[in-house]
Amino acid sequence: DTGVSQDPRHKITKRGQNVTFRCDPISEHNRLYWYRQTLGQGPEFLTYFQNEAQLEKSRLLSDRFSAERPKGSFSTLEIQRTEQGDSAMYLCASSRSGETRDTQYFGPGTRLTVL
Amino acid sequence: GENVEQHPSTLSVQEGDSAVIKCTYSDSASNYFPWYKQELGKRPQLIIDIRSNVGEKKDQRIAVTLNKTAKHFSLHITETQPEDSAVYFCAASKATSYDKVIFGPGTSLSVIP
Numbered sequence A: 001d002t003g004v005s006q007d008p009r010h011k012i013t014k015r016g017q018n019v020t021f022r023c024d025p026i027s028e029h030n031r032l033y034w035y036r037q038t039l040g041q042g043p044e045f046l047t048y049f050q051n052e053a054q055l056e057k058s059r060l061l062s063d064r065f066s067a068e069r070p071k072g073s074f075s076t077l078e079i080q081r082t083e084q085g086d087s088a089m090y091l092c093a094s095s096r097s098g099e100t101r102d103t104q105y106f107g108p109g110t111r112l113t114v115l
Numbered sequence B: 001g002e003n004v005e006q007h008p009s010t011l012s013v014q015e016g017d018s019a020v021i022k023c024t025y026s027d028s029a030s031n032y033f034p035w036y037k038q039e040l041g042k043r044p045q046l047i048i049d050i051r052s053n054v055g056e057k058k059d060q061r062i063a064v065t066l067n068k069t070a071k072h073f074s075l076h077i078t079e080t081q082p083e084d085s086a087v088y089f090c091a092a093s094k095a096t097s098y099d100k101v102i103f104g105p106g107t108s109l110s111v112i113p
Helices: none
Strands: A005-007 A010-013 A019-024 A031-037 A044-050 A053-057 A065-068 A075-079 A088-095 A110-114 B004-007 B010-014 B019-025 B030-038 B045-051 B056-059 B062-067 B072-077 B086-094 B101-103 B107-112
Touching: A005 A088, A010 A019, A019 A088, A019 A110, A031 A075, A044 A065, A044 A075, A044 B101, A053 A065, A075 A088, B004 B086, B010 B019, B019 B030, B019 B086, B019 B107, B030 B062, B045 B056, B045 B062, B072 B086
Parallel strands: A010 A110, B010 B107
Antiparallel strands: A005 A019, A019 A075, A031 A044, A031 A088, A044 A053, A065 A075, A088 A110, B004 B019, B019 B072, B030 B045, B030 B086, B056 B062, B062 B072, B086 B101, B086 B107
């Protein structure tokens, strides 16, 4: 499978714990995005990387959230001191930069449940 | 910032009928408008997109129209089939150096056999 992959697919944690998710983009894609999706809503933009540089963070992303893409390939999203409001599907997408707007391909998501 | 609205939130059609989903956007600088289909428990998948230099694009049973002046775009599905049942999201993106995509809230389409 050469698509975007995410790990884990499901995560259940207790409030106050830290969690980390991983995203592996399509290999030739230099752009990587994180979104959050709650039930009945569209994906909400969280942050974006071009290669290893994090170019934008949404105001939705509090100080408890941090994302990295150290070698410009896979990315991690960490949530510290999780809260029940963090429960959502966390989606990763990737695309390839070019002269035209390239399609974003989504991963299967990591469903986080905070008890 | 950009805001994308989408109507209706739910839509039921008989198999074989057409379905139309309408979206509006707020930022006149947006110039890329993808549509994603998300089946229950699955990832969003791009089904069609349109760029601001064209007014209409068609791919088999799916077509999208764009009215830049009015800042609205629509998805048209003809000859609907039960497998078209899903949540459809419209989205908008600006022609900046990267593609931050703003999604609408989604339309849940049910095709009744």
